[in-house]
Amino acid sequence: MKYTFLVVILLLQCSPKTNFSTMKENSLYGLHGKLVAKAGQGATLAEILLEAAAMMQAAKGCRFYVVSTEEGRPEEVWITEVWDTKEDHDRSLSDPKVRALISKALPLLEGNPQKGQELQVLGGAGL
Amino acid sequence: MKYTFLVVILLLQCSPKTNFSTMKENSLYGLHGKLVAKAGQGATLAEILLEAAAMMQAAKGCRFYVVSTEEGRPEEVWITEVWDTKEDHDRSLSDPKVRALISKALPLLEGNPQKGQELQVLGGAGL
Numbered sequence: 533m534k535y536t537f538l539v540v541i542l543l544l545q546c547s548p549k550t551n552f553s554t555m556k557e558n559s560l561y562g563l564h565g566k567l568v569a570k571a572g573q574g575a576t577l578a579e580i581l582l583e584a585a586a587m588m589q590a591a592k593g594c595r596f597y598v599v600s601t602e603e604g605r606p607e608e609v610w611i612t613e614v615w616d617t618k619e620d621h622d623r624s625l626s627d628p629k630v631r632a633l634i635s636k637a638l639p640l641l642e643g644n645p646q647k648g649q650e651l652q653v654l655g656g657a658g659l
Numbered sequence: 660m661k662y663t664f665l666v667v668i669l670l671l672q673c674s675p676k677t678n679f680s681t682m683k684e685n686s687l688y689g690l691h692g693k694l695v696a697k698a699g700q701g702a703t704l705a706e707i708l709l710e711a712a713a714m715m716q717a718a719k720g721c722r723f724y725v726v727s728t729e730e731g732r733p734e735e736v737w738i739t740e741v742w743d744t745k746e747d748h749d750r751s752l753s754d755p756k757v758r759a760l761i762s763k764a765l766p767l768l769e770g771n772p773q774k775g776q777e778l779q780v781l782g783g784a785g786l
Contacts (some may be wrong), residue, residue: 564691589744589785598784612739614785650729652729657715657721658741
């Protein structure tokens with residue numbers, strides 16, 4: 533139940549209201565958002581997300597999946613992702629190994645994940 | 660004069676108040692921020708930034724430099740960067756070719772660039 537809730541939230545992060553017909557052709561799908569851990573759990577959450585990042589290296593359509601923190605905000609962990617398509621991103625969440633990591637992360641979270649910033653990635657270096 | 664102003668602003672984007680002694684060891688330097696173009700100039704600004712991105716491909720310490728937009732906000736252009744160090748990022752701004760692009764972008768901007776979000780990039784896929 534709790535797991536389903538988190539998956540729904542993670543999917544909601546990717547704004548269901550987006551009108552894909554108006555998205556720029558040939559752009560990649562980007563997502564920049566954070567998860568907030570309970571007090572003292574930020575480092576553990578970051579470790580779990582780095583495990584997820586290691587998995588994403590082999591995921592179809594994943595160009596970039598990095599885990600970051602901000603100075604002075606140890607409980608906030610940022611995830612910045614670039615995928616070929618939104619569908620590739622969404623599909624990655626149904627991988628059983630990713631699900632296992634989500635279950636591991638769930639008890640560490642403070643409140644609900646906020647909706648991430650969706651980006652139409654036009655191009656760049658390092659993709 | 661105007662050029663110097665923009666370089667100063669771009670450097671300020673990287674918060675001079677950061678205390679580097681407290682930054683996590685071995686983390687990379689990330690920056691996520693936007694430039695806002697005058698009405699109707701967003702696509703031209705994005706093209707200039709994609710030219711900059713192409714240059715960054717060869718820049719020392721640049722892992723990732725991508726240019727994005729957000730649905731429904733055509734004048735806002737986001738730049739997401741990952742560098743080995745903040746110094747590598749700052750040095751890139753003094754490259755004469757990058758300076759030339761800055762001069763080209765300057766007349767297109769609406770107001771002053773906002774300070775970007777600095778990130779301590781812990782790791783991930785695609786770096």
